[in-house]
Amino acid sequence: MQIIENGNTAAALGVRLCRPQVIAAYPITPQTPVTERLSEFVEEGTLKAEYIPVESEHSAMAVCIAASSAGSRVFTATSANGLLYMHEQIQWAAGARLPIVMCVVNRAVGAPWNIWNDQQDSISQRDIGWIQIYCADHQQIIDTVIKAYWLAEKVSVPIMVCYDGYILSHTFMPFDLPQQKQVDTFLPPFRPEYALNPDEPANLNTVTLPDVRVDVRGELAHGYMEIRYLLQKDTRLALQEAAQAEKRFTEIFGRGGDPYIEPYLCDDAEYVAVGLGSITYQLRVCVDALRKEGIKVGVMGVRYYRPFPDKVIAEALKNKKAVIVFEKALSYGYEGALASDLKSALYEYLAGTGALPVIQNYIVGIGGREIHTADLTKALKAATRSKVSPEPVWIGLKL
Amino acid sequence: MQSKTNILSLPVEEFVHPGTRACSGCGLAIAYRVGLKALGKDTILIVPPSCLTVLQGLFPVASTKLPCLNVTFASTAAAATGIIASLKTQSKEHITVAAWAGDGGTADIGLQALSGAAERGDNFIYFCYDNEGYMNTGAQRSGTTPIGALTANTPFKGKLQQKKDVPAIMAAHNLSYVAACSAAYPLDLYDKIKNCLHLPGTKYFHIHIPCPPGWGYDTRYGIKIGRLAVESGYYDLYEIVEGRIRLTAASEKLMEKRKLVPVREYFRAQSRFRILSDEQIADIQKQIDKKWEGYYKQVE
Numbered sequence: 001m002q003i004i005e006n007g008n009t010a011a012a013l014g015v016r017l018c019r020p021q022v023i024a025a026y027p028i029t030p031q032t033p034v035t036e037r038l039s040e041f042v043e044e045g046t047l048k049a050e051y052i053p054v055e056s057e058h059s060a061m062a063v064c065i066a067a068s069s070a071g072s073r074v075f076t077a078t079s080a081n082g083l084l085y086m087h088e089q090i091q092w093a094a095g096a097r098l099p100i101v102m103c104v105v106n107r108a109v110g111a112p113w114n115i116w117n118d119q120q121d122s123i124s125q126r127d128i129g130w131i132q133i134y135c136a137d138h139q140q141i142i143d144t145v146i147k148a149y150w151l152a153e154k155v156s157v158p159i160m161v162c163y164d165g166y167i168l169s170h171t172f173m174p175f176d177l178p179q180q181k182q183v184d185t186f187l188p189p190f191r192p193e194y195a196l197n198p199d200e201p202a203n204l205n206t207v208t209l210p211d212v213r214v215d216v217r218g219e220l221a222h223g224y225m226e227i228r229y230l231l232q233k234d235t236r237l238a239l240q241e242a243a244q245a246e247k248r249f250t251e252i253f254g255r256g257g258d259p260y261i262e263p264y265l266c267d268d269a270e271y272v273a274v275g276l277g278s279i280t281y282q283l284r285v286c287v288d289a290l291r292k293e294g295i296k297v298g299v300m301g302v303r304y305y306r307p308f309p310d311k312v313i314a315e316a317l318k319n320k321k322a323v324i325v326f327e328k329a330l331s332y333g334y335e336g337a338l339a340s341d342l343k344s345a346l347y348e349y350l351a352g353t354g355a356l357p358v359i360q361n362y363i364v365g366i367g368g369r370e371i372h373t374a375d376l377t378k379a380l381k382a383a384t385r386s387k388v389s390p391e392p393v394w395i396g397l398k399l
Numbered sequence: 400m401q402s403k404t405n406i407l408s409l410p411v412e413e414f415v416h417p418g419t420r421a422c423s424g425c426g427l428a429i430a431y432r433v434g435l436k437a438l439g440k441d442t443i444l445i446v447p448p449s450c451l452t453v454l455q456g457l458f459p460v461a462s463t464k465l466p467c468l469n470v471t472f473a474s475t476a477a478a479a480t481g482i483i484a485s486l487k488t489q490s491k492e493h494i495t496v497a498a499w500a501g502d503g504g505t506a507d508i509g510l511q512a513l514s515g516a517a518e519r520g521d522n523f524i525y526f527c528y529d530n531e532g533y534m535n536t537g538a539q540r541s542g543t544t545p546i547g548a549l550t551a552n553t554p555f556k557g558k559l560q561q562k563k564d565v566p567a568i569m570a571a572h573n574l575s576y577v578a579a580c581s582a583a584y585p586l587d588l589y590d591k592i593k594n595c596l597h598l599p600g601t602k603y604f605h606i607h608i609p610c611p612p613g614w615g616y617d618t619r620y621g622i623k624i625g626r627l628a629v630e631s632g633y634y635d636l637y638e639i640v641e642g643r644i645r646l647t648a649a650s651e652k653l654m655e656k657r658k659l660v661p662v663r664e665y666f667r668a669q670s671r672f673r674i675l676s677d678e679q680i681a682d683i684q685k686q687i688d689k690k691w692e693g694y695y696k697q698v699e
Binding site: 065 | 441443457458459463464469470471474477479480481482484485486494512519
C-alpha cells in the first residue's frame with residue numbers, strides 16, 4: 001500500500017511491523033517523532049510491546065541491553081548528543097553480541113549547540129562494532145529497519161539505521177507500506193541462543209581474562225581477545241548475510257537491489273561522486289546537469305558503512321579518473337572518514353593495477369548549512385577539471 | 400516484621416558457591432550469601448562493576464548459582480527495568496529481579512538511573528552494599544564515605560564532607576519499602592527481604608558492609624565492627640513501609656535499653672579514622688545523641 005508520510009513515521013511503521021517486545025527511548029530532536037509514534041502504537045494497542053520512557057539515552061540502551069539479554073526483540077532511536085551519551089552502552093551492546101536495532105536520526109553534535117543535520121554523530125561511532133546502514137529516502141528507511149532485524153539476529157551484531165535529520169525525518173514522501181504478513185514471512189520471531197533464565201543460570205559479560213581459560217568441565221573457554229575477534233569476524237560476515245537478506249527481501253516484497261552501494265550512471269562514468277544518505281540523491285540532479293554538458297559523471301551512495309563493503313566499492317570505482325567524496329562529517333585533524341576509508345579500499349584492491357582513481361574530499365552541510373545543488377554541481381565539475389587538493393575542501397564556507 | 404528467622408530456620412540451600420574471590424573477612428560475602436537465600440531460586444541478578452564483580456569470579460567460572468547480567472557502572476537500575484519489561488512480555492513476572500551495586504555505583508554514578516527506575520515504579524529490589532568507598536579500585540572516597548575517614552584520595556585530611564543519606568533520598572521517591580541493614584545482622588536482612596518480596600514497585604535496601612582493607616582492621620573483627628556501628632547508634636537498622644519508619648533488630652533493642660555504646664569504640668577500632676581527634680569524636684557523639692533523643696521522643 002502506497003502512503004505519504006514523513007521519514008520518522010516510516011521508521012516507526014517499520015519497527016511496528018517487526019513486532020519488537022521492548023522499546024525504550026529518551027527524547028531528542030529530531031528523533032522524537034519516531035518514539036512518539038511508537039508510544040501511540042503501544043497505547044492504542046496496535047503494537048504489543050513494553051514502552052519504557054527512560055530518564056536518559058544511557059538508560060535507553062541499558063534497557064535494550066537487558067531486555068535483549070532476557071530474550072526480547074528491542075528498539076530505540078536517538079540523535080546527536082543522545083548517541084554520544086550512549087557511547088559506553090553501545091560498545092557494551094556490541095561486545096555482548098545483542099541484535100539491537102536503533103535508528104539514528106542524524107544531527108550535528110555540540111559544542112556549540114546545533115539541532116540541524118549533519119552526520120558527525122553516527123560517523124563518530126564508526127569503530128565500535130555496530131553495523132551502520134545509511135538511507136536516502138523513506139522507502140529505504142522502512143525497508144532497512146525490517147532487513148536490519150533479520151540481519152542483526154542472524155549475525156548477533158547490533159545495527160544503526162541512519163537517516164538524515166529533517167531532510168528525511170521531517171519531510172513527506174510516498175512509499176510502500178509492507179504488509180504484516182510479508183514481514184512475518186521475512187522475519188521469524190527472535191529466538192536467541194541464550195536468554196537470562198533461572199532454570200539455566202549464566203553469568204553474562206563477567207570479567208574475562210587476556211588469555212583463554214579452562215571452564216569447570218575442563219573445556220577451554222574464550223579469552224577477551226577471542227571474543228573480540230569473533231565480533232570482527234561476524235561483523236565482516238554480515239556483508240555476505242546482507243546479500244542473503246536482500247535476496248529474501250526481494251523475493252517477498254518485490255523490490256531490492258545491491259544491498260551495499262547504490263550507483264547512478266556509474267557504469268560509463270569517468271568521475272564518480274560518493275556520499276552517505278540523502279545527499280547522494282541530491283547529487284543525482286548535479287550528475288544529470290553535468291551529463292548534459294557532456295561530462296561523464298555518476299554518483300554512488302554507500303549504504304553499508306560498517307561493515308565496509310571494500311571489495312564491492314573497489315570494483316565499482318575501478319578505472320574511474322576521480323572519486324569525489326561529499327561528506328557531512330569528518331575525522332577532525334585529518335579528513336572525512338568516508339574519504340579515508342575509500343582510499344584504503346581502493347589502495348588495497350587497485351594499487352599498482354593502473355586502475356586507481358584519485359580522490360577529492362568535500363566537506364558540506366555541517367550543522368545544517370544549506371546545501372545548494374548549484375554549489376554541489378560546481379564542486380563536482382571543478383573536481384573533474386583540476387588537480388586533487390590534499391586537504392578536504394569545505395563547500396559554502398563563509399570565512 | 401512478620402517473622403524472625405534464626406540461624407536454624409535459615410534455608411540450607413546455597414546460591415553462592417564456597418571459595419568466592421572476595422577478600423577474607425569481606426562483609427559483602429555474608430550479606431550476599433544470606434540475601435540470595437532470601438531471594439530464592441527464581442531470581443535474575445544485575446551487577447555493575449564493583450567488589451561483587453570480583454566476588455562472582457572470572458569467566459568462565461562463576462560463584463553465583465543464579466542468572467546474572469553484568470552491566471555498565473551507571474546503568475544498574477535501568478538494566479533492571481529492561482529485564483522486568485522483557486519478563487512481562489514473556490508472562491514470567493513471578494521471577495524476582497534484584498540489582499546489587501556498591502555505594503559508588505549507587506550514591507554517585509548510578510543515582511540517576513536508580514531515581515529513574517524508582518520514579519517509574521519498576522518492580523524490583525535494589526541492594527546498595529555500602530562499604531563506604533570505592534573499595535574495588537583501592538579505597539577512594541565515595542558519596543557515602545563518612546566524614547573523617549581516610550581514603551586513597553583523601554589521604555591526609557580524611558573526607559571533609561558528610562555521608563550522603565541514600566535511603567532518605569530513596570524514601571523521598573515514595574517507595575513501598577526502604578530498609579537499612581548491616582552485614583553484621585544477616586538475619587535482619589533476610590527477614591526484611593522476605594517481608595518486601597510481595598510489595599509493588601521498587602524496593603530499596605541499604606546494607607552497611609564492613610571492609611577489612613578499606614576500613615583498616617583485622618579480618619576477624621568485621622562482625623564486631625559492624626555491630627559497634629549499630630550499638631553505638633551511628634548506623635541504624637530500620638525499615639520504611641508506606642512512609643513509616645521503624646527501627647529493627649539491634650537498633651530496635653537500643654530503643655528499649657536507651658544506652659548507646661560510645662561511638663569512640665567504633666572509630667578507634669578502624670585505622671581509617673585514626674586522624675579523628677577526641678574533639679571531633681565528641682562532636683559526632685553529640686550528633687548521635689541528638690538523633691536518638693529524637694527517636695525516643697517519637698515513641699513518647
